[in-house]
Amino acid sequence: MNFLLENWYLVLTAVLSGGLLLWPALAKGGAAGAVEPAEAVRLINREKAVLIDVCEAEEYAAGHAQGARSIPLNTLEGHKQLPSNKALPIVVMCQSGARAARAAGMLRKLGYEKARPLAGGLKAWREANLPTERSAG
Structure with missing residues (x-):
């Protein structure tokens, strides 16, 4: 001592x-249980995870991960594009990861126990050289 x-x-x-x-x-x-982009790809390819982008429509249209479903955070509860099978893994993303962490928490409360945010959001997705696309319009 x-x-x-x-x-x-x-x-x-x-x-x-x-x-x-x-x-x-x-x-x-940042967020508890967040997945890195490589892990997200593994979940999508091997476990049929659903990729959900919770950005606003304008942000989504400007650029998003290829194959991501657009469900803005404020419309998340009861959205028709949420998977009916609540056992499927869900990877939630936004621009930076902050909204995705909140959305993943909301989804877990709705019964989607395998909902996890993407660490670093779209920025990390792009840094990992994963495919992105823009919406027409």
Whole structure:
């Protein structure tokens, strides 16, 4: 105990360096249970996950992940494009991941227990060089 008190600066340095090492993981994942783009692709290909984009219609039209269903966050509850099979995995995305985290929480409350947000949103999707498209119009 005496060592800790006499060398408080060493303890502080160790705690700060540990925090800085953990920061990227905490900042990127953000939402509990968030999936990285590669994991999202695996879920879509192997487990028939449904990709839902909760951006507003204008944002969706400007660019979205290929094959994503457009269901704006404010229309999520009871939307006709939600899968009827609540056991299917759902990957929810938006521009940055913040709205997707809220939407995934809402979907879990509606019984979609496998709803998970995409970490980093459309930005991370594009950085992973995954296909995007624009809506006609």
